[in-house]
Structures are given as C-alpha cells and as structure tokens.
Amino acid sequence: xxxxxxxxxxxxKEDAEALRKACQGWGTDEKAIIAVLGRRNAAxxxxxxxxxxxxxQEDLIKRxxxxxxxxxxxxxxxxxxxxxxxxxxxxxxxxxxxxxKHHVIVEISCTxxxxxxxxxxxxxxARYKRSLEEEVAYHTKGDTRRLLVAxxxxxxxxxxxxxxxxxxxxxxxxxxxxxxxxxxxxxxxRILGTRSIAQLQATFNCYREQEGTSITKNLPKDSSDEYIAxxxxxxxxxxxxxxxxxxxxxxxxxxxxxxxxALTRVIVTRAEKDLKEIKELYHKRNNVPLDKAVDKETxxxxxxxxxxxxxxxx
Amino acid sequence: xxxxxxxEALDKAFSGIGVDEKSLISILTNSNEEHKRSLRKxxxxxxxxxxxxxxxxxxxxxxxxxxxxxxxRDAVVLSLLxxxxxxxxxxxxxxxxxxxxxxxxxxxxxxxxxxxLLGARKAxxxxxxxxxxxxxxxxKGRERKLLVAxxxxxxxxxxxxxxxxxxxxxxxxxxxxxNGDKNKLLDHEDxxxxxxxxxxxxxxxxxxxxxxxxxxxxxxxxxxxxxLKDTVECLCTPQxxxxxVLEAAVKEDAxxxxxxALTRVIVTQKEQLVxxxxxxxKIQDILLGLYKDFLLxxxxxxxxx
Numbered sequence: 001x002x003x004x005x006x007x008x009x010x011x012x013k014e015d016a017e018a019l020r021k022a023c024q025g026w027g028t029d030e031k032a033i034i035a036v037l038g039r040r041n042a043a044x045x046x047x048x049x050x051x052x053x054x055x056x057q058e059d060l061i062k063r064x065x066x067x068x069x070x071x072x073x074x075x076x077x078x079x080x081x082x083x084x085x086x087x088x089x090x091x092x093x094x095x096x097x098x099x100x101k102h103h104v105i106v107e108i109s110c111t112x113x114x115x116x117x118x119x120x121x122x123x124x125x126a127r128y129k130r131s132l133e134e135e136v137a138y139h140t141k142g143d144t145r146r147l148l149v150a151x152x153x154x155x156x157x158x159x160x161x162x163x164x165x166x167x168x169x170x171x172x173x174x175x176x177x178x179x180x181x182x183x184x185x186x187x188x189x190r191i192l193g194t195r196s197i198a199q200l201q202a203t204f205n206c207y208r209e210q211e212g213t214s215i216t217k218n219l220p221k222d223s224s225d226e227y228i229a230x231x232x233x234x235x236x237x238x239x240x241x242x243x244x245x246x247x248x249x250x251x252x253x254x255x256x257x258x259x260x261x262a263l264t265r266v267i268v269t270r271a272e273k274d275l276k277e278i279k280e281l282y283h284k285r286n287n288v289p290l291d292k293a294v295d296k297e298t299x300x301x302x303x304x305x306x307x308x309x310x311x312x313x314x
Numbered sequence: 315x316x317x318x319x320x321x322e323a324l325d326k327a328f329s330g331i332g333v334d335e336k337s338l339i340s341i342l343t344n345s346n347e348e349h350k351r352s353l354r355k356x357x358x359x360x361x362x363x364x365x366x367x368x369x370x371x372x373x374x375x376x377x378x379x380x381x382x383x384x385x386x387r388d389a390v391v392l393s394l395l396x397x398x399x400x401x402x403x404x405x406x407x408x409x410x411x412x413x414x415x416x417x418x419x420x421x422x423x424x425x426x427x428x429x430x431l432l433g434a435r436k437a438x439x440x441x442x443x444x445x446x447x448x449x450x451x452x453x454k455g456r457e458r459k460l461l462v463a464x465x466x467x468x469x470x471x472x473x474x475x476x477x478x479x480x481x482x483x484x485x486x487x488x489x490x491x492x493n494g495d496k497n498k499l500l501d502h503e504d505x506x507x508x509x510x511x512x513x514x515x516x517x518x519x520x521x522x523x524x525x526x527x528x529x530x531x532x533x534x535x536x537x538x539x540x541x542l543k544d545t546v547e548c549l550c551t552p553q554x555x556x557x558x559v560l561e562a563a564v565k566e567d568a569x570x571x572x573x574x575a576l577t578r579v580i581v582t583q584k585e586q587l588v589x590x591x592x593x594x595x596k597i598q599d600i601l602l603g604l605y606k607d608f609l610l611x612x613x614x615x616x617x618x619x
Contacts, residue, residue, distance in 0.1 A: 118432070121468050131470040134511035149507065153466035155435045157445045194447040194462070 001276040003311040006041040015040070016052040019060065028067045030301040031314075037080060038308030041272060045080055071260045072302040078268045079309065084119035087112075088127055090265065091120070095139045102148060102230050103248075104265070105136060109151035110237035111244070114158055121152070143184030143227045150193030151234060157196040164206075167199065171206035178218050183228055192234060204239050215239075242274055246281040249290065258297045263306070271309045279310070320349075321356035328360070331564070331573050332605030333382045381570055385577060386605040392581045393612070398433035401426065402441055404578065405434065405465070409449050414571065416457055417544045418578070419450075421555070423464040424548035425583075428471055435465070456500045457541050463510030464545065470513040480519040481527070483508050487520070488528055491535050499542055514549055521550040556583055557594075564596045576609070584612045 015036050022029035022036075040048065052060040064076055078086050087108045094104040108120055124132040136148050173187040182188075191203065207215045216239065219232040236244045245266050252259035252266070270278060282290040294306050304314045323341055327334040345353065354361045354369035364370040392400055401422045408418040423431060438446045446465045450458060490502045499505060509517070524532045533551065536543040547555035556579055562568060563576040576597075580587060587593055593613060601609060 118468070125468075125470045125472070129470060129472050129474050131468060131511060131513065133467065134470070134507075134513070137507040137511045145507070146503065149463075149511065150466075153463070153468070154447065155432070155445055155466070157439050157443060157448065159439070159443055161443055190451045190462075194445060194451055196445070196448075 001274065002041075002272045003275040003279065004039065004041065004271045004309055005311050006039055006044060010040065010044055012044065012047040012051045013055075015044075015048045016055055016060075019048070019052060019064075020056055023063055023067050030068070030072065031304065033064070033068075033076065034301065034305050034308050034314065037076065038305055042083055046082060049080070068301075070302065071264065071298075072300065072305055074260075075264045075268060075302060075305045078264060079271075079305075082123070083269070083272070084116070084123040085127065086269065087120045088123040088132070090269075091124065091132060092128055092135070095135055101226065101233070102140075102144070103233065103262070105148055105152060106230060106233045106237055107244075107269075109148075109154065110234050111241040114154075114156050117152070118155070144230060146184065146189050147192070147227070147231065147234065150189050154193055156194070159196060160198045161196075162198055162202040164202065167202035167206045168210070170195070170203045171210055174203070174207060174215060175211055175218075178215075183219075183231055188231070192231075192238065197238065200238050204235075242278050242281055245270060245278045246285060249278065249282055250286060253293050253297050260298070260302070263294070263298070267306055267309050275310070318356070320345075321353055324353055324357055325359055327602070328379060328382060330600045330602040330606075331382075331576060332385050332602035333379075334602045335604055378570075381573075385573075386603070386608060388574070389577045389581060389605060389608045389612075392577060393608075396437070397430060397582075398437035399441065400582070401430070401434035402437035402446075405438065405446055406442055406449070409453065413455055413457065416455075416461060416541055419461050420464060420541055420544045420548055423461075423467070424545060425552050425555075428467070428469050431465075432468060460500055460506055460510070460541065460545065463506050467510050469511070471515075472513075473515060475513070475516045475519045477519060477523075480516055481523040483512070484520045484523040484527060484532075487532065488524065488535070496539070499539060509545055509549065517546075517549045521546070553586070556586070560597075561594050564594050564600050580609045580612055584615070587613050 018032055018036050022032035036048075037045065049060045052058075061077065061080060064080065065073065068076055078090070081089060087104070090104045091108060094100055094102065109117060112120070121132050124130070124135070128135070133149050133153050136152055137145055140148055170187075170191050174191060177183060177185050177188050192200070195203065204215055211218065216232060216236055219235060220228055221232070223229050223232075233244075236247075248262055248266050252262040266278075267275065279290045282293075286293070291307060291310050291312060294310065295303065298306060307314050320341055323337055327337045327341070341353075342350070351369070360372060360375045361369040362372050395403070405419050405422055408415040422434065426434065435446055438444070442449070447462050450462045450465065453461075486504050487508065490499060490505045494502065508520070512520070521532050524535075528535070532546050533543055533554070536546055544555060547558075559572075559575045559579055562572045563574075563579075565572070580593075597609070
C-alpha cells in the first residue's frame with residue numbers, strides 16, 4: 001500500500017499557483033513545495049505540471065531544478081516525474097556511472113510487473129532516443145551484460161500457473177550451476193530471464209526443499225565479483241521485493257553516514273506502491289519505525305520531504 | 315471415354331498452387347461413371363492400378379491434395395486473424411516444427427514494428443500461457459540465443475543514428491565474420507547484441523558502412539549462414555528477403571513449406587507488395603482457383619489502408 005497521503009480532490013490550479021508563489025522572490029519556500037508535491041499522486045502531479053506550464057509558460061521541473069539543490073532537489077526531481085519516466089531517468093544515470101552495481105536496472109526489471117517494465121522501456125525511447133536494452137548492452141559486458149539484457153528485455157507471462165516438475169528440474173539446474181561456480185551459465189540466465197514470477201517462486205521453493213537452504217544463502221555474499229553480487233540482487237528481487245527493499249533501506253541508514261541516493265530511490269519509487277508494507281518489515285526487523293530512523297539520520301528540507309512521502313505531517 | 319483434354323484438365327486443376335475449383339466442377343459433374351473410370355485410368359499421377367482390379371488413389375497424392383485444398387482456407391484464416399494472434403500462432407508453429415522453420419520466427423521478430431512484435435508477445439501469453447522466450451528456451455539448437463534476443467527486442471523507432479557507432483559496429487561484425495570462427499558466429503555475443511538491440515535505422519546505417527568499408531554487403535558476407543543472413547536481410551533489406559522467399563515458393567521443385575510461405579508473405583506483407591518487382595510474375599501462372607483470386611486481390615488492394 002502507498003504511504004503518500006494524496007487527497008482525492010485537489011485543485012491543480014491552486015497547486016500550480018502555490019508552487020509558483022513558493023519559487024518567487026528571493027528565497028524558495030521549500031515547505032510549501034513539500035506540502036503540495038509531497039501530497040499528490042502521479043496523476044495529480046502530472047496535471048499540476050501541465051497546468052503550471054499553461055499558466056506560466058515554463059516547465060515546472062526546470063524551475064524547481066534551478067531553485068532547489070542537494071539531496072532535497074534530487075528527491076523532488078525524482079518524485080515529480082511520472083513513474084515510468086523516473087525509472088528511465090534513474091536507469092540512464094546509473095548506466096552512465098562506471099563501476100556501479102546496477103541496482104536500478106536490476107530493481108526495475110525484477111520488481112516491476114511486465115506492463116510497468118514495458119512502460120519504462122517506452123519512456124526510455126521517448127527520452128533518450130534509444131532502447132534501454134541497447135544502452136545496457138553498450139555499457140556492460142560479459143556475464144553482466146547477458147544477464148542484464150535478458151532481464152530488461154523480458155516480457156514475462158503474468159499467469160499464476162505453475163509446473164511443479166519443471167520447477168524441480170530448474171531448481172536442480174540452478175543448484176548445479178551454483179555448486180560448479182558457473183554463475184553465468186546459460187541455464188541461470190535462461191531461467192531468471194524468461195520464467196514467469198509465479199514459476200520462479202515455485203522454483204525457489206523447490207530449491208529450498210531440495211537443498212535445505214534458500215538459494216540466496218547459497219550465493220556468495222559480499223562477493224567482489226560484480227556479476228555475482230548483481231546475480232544475488234536479482235534473485236532477491238525476484239524472490240521477495242519488499243524484503244529486498246527493506247534491506248536496501250536498512251543498509252542505507254545504518255552505520256556511519258547515510259546513502260541518500262539509495263534512501264531517496266527506495267522511498268520515492270515505492271511510496272505509491274508498497275512502502276507501507278516495507279515500513280512494517282523495517283519496524284519488525286529493526287525495532288524502530290522507519291520514520292524515526294529517517295528523522296534521526298537526515299535533516300532539513302530533505303528530511304521533511306522524505307517524512308512527508310512516508311505519510312507524515314511535517 | 316474421357317477425352318485426353320479432360321484428363322489433362324484434371325491433372326492441371328491440381329498442378330499449381332491452389333486448386334482450380336471451376337475446372338473440377340465442370341469436369342466431374344459432367345462425368346458419368348464410365349467417364350470417371352477412364353479419367354482415373356488416364357491419370358497416372360493420381361491413381362495406380364490395384365491388384366484387385368480397380369484404380370486406387372495414390373497415397374502421396376491424397377496428402378498433396380489436402381495441402382492444395384487447404385491453401386484457400388489458410389489464406390482466409392491468416393487474413394482474418396488479428397495480426398497479434400496471427401504472428402503468435404506463426405511463431406508457435408515454427409518453434410514446434412523445428413530448425414527448418416526458424417526463419418519464420420526471424421521474419422516475424424524482425425519485420426514487424428516494435429509495437430506489433432509486442433502485441434504478438436502479449437497474444438502469445440493469452441494463447442499459450444507462456445512467453446515466447448520460455449518456449450524458445452526449450453529448443454536445443456545454437457540458434458536459440460539469437461532467436462530469444464530477437465524476439466525480446468523493443469527497438470527504438472525514431473530517427474537519429476550515431477554514424478560513428480554504426481561504423482565501428484560494422485567493423486565488429488566484419489571481424490566476427492572474417493577473422494573469427496564462422497561456425498561460432500551464433501555464439502558471438504557482441505554480434506548478437508548489435509543485431510538484437512539496435513534500432514533498424516541504426517542497423518541500416520551499419521549495413522551501408524559495411525558495404526562502403528569492405529566492398530561487399532553484410533548479407534553477401536553471411537551467405538550460407540542461414541538464419542543470420544535472414545536476420546540481417548529482414549532488418550536491413552526486407553524486400554530482398556521477401557522476394558527470395560516468394561521466388562522459392564514458385565520454383566519448379568518447391569517443397570510444401572516453401573509454397574506455404576506464399577500465403578504467409580502475401581497476406582502479412584500486402585501493403586509492401588504493391589511495389590513493383592516484389593512479386594514474381596510467375597505467380598499469375600502458377601496460382602489456381604479461389605486461392606489465386608484471394609492472393610491476387612490481396613496484392614491489388616494492398617494500398618488500401
């Protein structure tokens with residue numbers, strides 16, 4: 001469930017005016033921006049951008065980019081975009097960085113349903129005049145490339161049917177690949193890249209029954225091998241997206257310093273989906289509510305934005 | 315007694331692609347039993363002398379006739395089906411029938427628009443409760459990687475090609491074909507990535523650079539490489555591919571599969587076929603009956619949107 005509290009009825013015209021007012025003059029009224037945008041769903045945000053442009057003849061996003069800065073600006077920019085567009089932008093940013101773990105590409109291809117992934121691919125066409133898969137193919141190589149291209153190109157069957165015999169045999173194949181340390185072999189890529197989510201879940205369950213431990217536990221943790229780390233991430237996303245995101249949040253907050261990019265990414269991309277359940281998982285695991293942890297570890301307008309997206313009144 | 319001209323007419327009614335229904339009506343409804351007997355005796359292609367004293371229909375002819383009579387039906391069905399279902403069924407059948415039919419998969423994956431291919435993938439879900447990729451992964455051949463990649467593409471369709479990249483990728487392909495092991499081409503990851511992910515505009519630019527840089531076309535360099543050549547042609551020079559398929563269909567010794575391509579190509583490509591020279595002239599002579607009427611009318615109406 002979503003954590004964002006967007007009222008059912010809004011006046012997008014008033015919202016546009018409020019945002020305009022917040023950006024005029026010497027300073028910027030960040031609180032006003034958070035109060036409006038932090039409480040609107042994707043459809044409403046789209047309408048606000050449209051009306052703003054009609055009335056004031058400028059792009060709201062560009063205006064906000066120029067007025068805001070730092071982690072707050074990044075959060076607002078990502079939040080205000082349409083979800084498929086946002087994911088396309090995040091994917092592109094990640095691909096241009098070198099030495100990255102491809103979190104975004106793995107997340108969007110393994111935690112979204114087929115129609116959502118398609119929408120992202122279309123948004124990528126529109127924005128970058130290239131396909132997502134050719135971009136991924138261009139910026140990666142070897143096993144990493146084969147797995148990532150397979151994952152982003154997949155258009156998985158959406159049905160719930162399971163073939164238990166197949167699940168058992170594919171669980172065996174996965175285990176053999178892991179045992180022989182052939183993590184990038186054809187079977188692995190094929191199974192993870194083509195099976196439906198229901199079939200994969202059945203396969204992971206069979207794996208657990210056959211081997212006594214979950215498949216994620218058998219994949220080397222903290223491997224310096226970029227591919228293995230990514231494979232582990234993909235399996236975890238396919239297996240249990242909410243659990244995966246809880247861990248990303250936990251990791252981003254714990255220890256010294258905060259990984260704002262990861263924190264922003266999870267909150268912004270899940271706030272309208274299942275952040276509520278992820279929050280509950282977080283609370284159970286860490287004995288402290290996520291909101292409290294965010295309050296402690298972040299500050300300023302950035303903090304207020306995150307807390308608002310988490311459903312709080314600031 | 316049946317006149318030689320009748321016996322000839324009977325043979326002719328079955329000796330093209332399709333069946334001359336009008337001729338059959340005229341010959342058979344006007345024949346009494348004796349007439350028919352001499353038709354049978356005179357037609358060595360269709361009947362053989364049985365030891366028990368009657369003219370028995372030759373088994374292999376029955377099969378051929380079945381195909382012939384079904385052509386019109388197949389053309390109607392293919393024409394009426396929603397393009398998504400049509401393409402999904404074409405792909406599923408090709409996967410089932412094996413390596414000789416994989417060019418159909420390439421044809422659908424590479425000559426349809428990105429959204430049409432996507433529609434076919436959706437229809438495949440509905441019809442067969444699996445994704446195309448899943449079914450493809452069950453084929454054992456080395457073509458698997460390429461086919462899965464081609465079918466999974468959602469290519470960008472806008473203009474704007476980076477000519478430098480197209481040129482350098484032409485070089486990658488050139489080296490893969492000429493310096494590497496030609497037998498390993500289907501496993502050449504870079505080559506597959508280029509062919510399966512780049513936009514058609516990009517690949518057409520690549521094709522031009524290839525010819526300019528190396529003095530021969532990419533298709534020529536892939537002569538004998540079956541499915542790879544089909545892929546390149548379908549993506550870069552589809553008319554060449556379709557012309558080749560149509561000409562193979564009307565050849566003297568064309569097999570059943572080649573002939574079936576006639577229906578498939580004409581029905582699915584009729585807009586493109588309006589161009590001159592695309593359709594072999596022979597078609598007029600070799601097609602028969604309702605099947606002929608249907609296909610020729612399809613081509614004629616090809617520019618009706």
